[in-house]
Amino acid sequence: MTTETSGREQGLAERAYLNLRTAILEHELAPGTRLSVPNVAERLGVSRSPAREAIARITYEGLAHFEPNKGAVVADLNAESLVEIYEVREALEGLACRLASQRMNRDDVAGLRELLSQHTAAAEAGEVELHYELDMRFHARIRELAGNTRLTTQLELLQQQIRLAMYTTHRSPGGMPLALTEHRRIIDALESGDPVLAEAAGRSHIARLLRDLSSADRAG
Template identity: 50%
Template structure:
């Protein structure tokens, strides 16, 4: 079993333990089905059991962990149907976030997205899948933060975490080459100042990912 990310002393202990376990789940260090034993995790993280217990409860709230009969909390498994439903919600929320970001008019958003897009193009050119994934997340995160709507931000953060969990355990990817093309269209929509155009580009991007998801799921069936 891989090493867990270290607990940062500068953070509140429960938050630090939660973030360490969250990153371990999303990176695949704690794969789906892994039992989240409080005594074992407390020993591995060199902390008391109380913050670990609280962190595991939070992971359950975030749907990154589930309670199973006679086993307790284990790392969640995201099946194809769950993932498809997540993308249905994500399509609507990404559209709303992009529309709000345009309407809010954060002057720093376009330069930030342009920089991320340049880095993304380079990562795809180098076939750096890990870098692609990080930049893809950063692009969408920048837009949702610029929306200024805390409810939209929180819900999309939770959905993104579950999508990442699915990505480390399935053959589904976020399509590096066409992700860059779609991000370019989203950026152009934002730069145009037209909320309708920007929202449409964002929704079409997620819809395209849904199609890729269905194709991948069908190919994986025996």
Template identity: 50%
Template sequence: MTQLTLDTRSISRGDGLTDQAYKVIRDAILSRRLAPGTRLSIPELSRQLDISRSPVREAIARIEYEGLAESVSHRGAVVVEIGLDELVAIYDVREVLEGLAARLATRAADDAFIDVLERNWQAHRDAVEADDVEQHMKLDAAFHRHIREGSGNLRLSENLRQLQGQIRVAMTTTVARRGGMPAALAEHRSLIDAIRGGDPATAEQVAREHITRLRESLHDAASAERHHNNERRKP
């Protein structure tokens, strides 16, 4: 059994134990301290968090609902394993939703919102120039979070948050493909300019093209993986 390792420092006594357990377990999954395929043992998680099993059970149910874990016969809940083909399907959906989020965010944008995007972009530019992949990924995720929250549509924002979590679990990086970090930075620049210009249609198109590039890169990787597997099976 894979060792479960959680950061329990944020757990405090009192109300909201389910929410606290959910956050700690979810963060461990997204950071891959709980790797894909790891069994989410309720007794073990309860022991580490030093709380009763009931909030842990409820937290895991929420994590399953988000697609970050799944129930497996005779094992219970395990961290989900997402292959390249499934990741391409996720990006098919993400392309449409990111475009809609950009359109709505442009309609609602004010100077304060644009300033947040600009500060993110400047920090992102510094990370790209320093070839800091970890910081790039962090700022890229923050940029998309700002856009979805700026849309003002809570259902849309939550759907995109869940998709982003599944993508992080898959951890199939597209950084080194088709321009990687500089391409993402340039596409974010184009999206900010469209939002600043008050052009919802262009903002939606730019956002969709940004995700399309990533999806096509993943599609190529999935095709190469299938070809490799087929070659291995040949006698």
């Protein structure tokens, strides 16, 4: 029997990392905030060792920048960085769709359609939060179906960075219906089993998001 005081099982560093990441993704620690080791340690109620480790991990994941003898600062991703991120994401989501199209079966397709119908309902009900949730679930499911662990990891890291960058920006409800039709196109392409078509569908979805981003940037 595992004797534990409360519901924790992983190490302190791991929990510190998770807490720190959450704090950053929710802008509790806004971009530009300095992540000093003693500060983070106190905030998370751990000693400096796991705090330092958590900060290092956050940095490796691109949620903070680091300068030797200076420390880490929560990443403040500018438009140029977002373009870079989306360029990479376009290529990788395309790959995910290509691989998924070759590996998934009828049930997998049905599962995606079910997700899409929930998503449609949420969009029609104007539930923006749920919309984002289901949008992410859709993409998460596809990369899972692609069955390439490295690809999955990279896409998740990009997703995190985007989430951080978009914290205030990303609520442009105008894109919701478009996303839905694009998702439908992706499912259709996946179902066809044609990897080229699937890749194109996945890529054009992300490419469109990047274009919207650029135009919003010009407008703002």
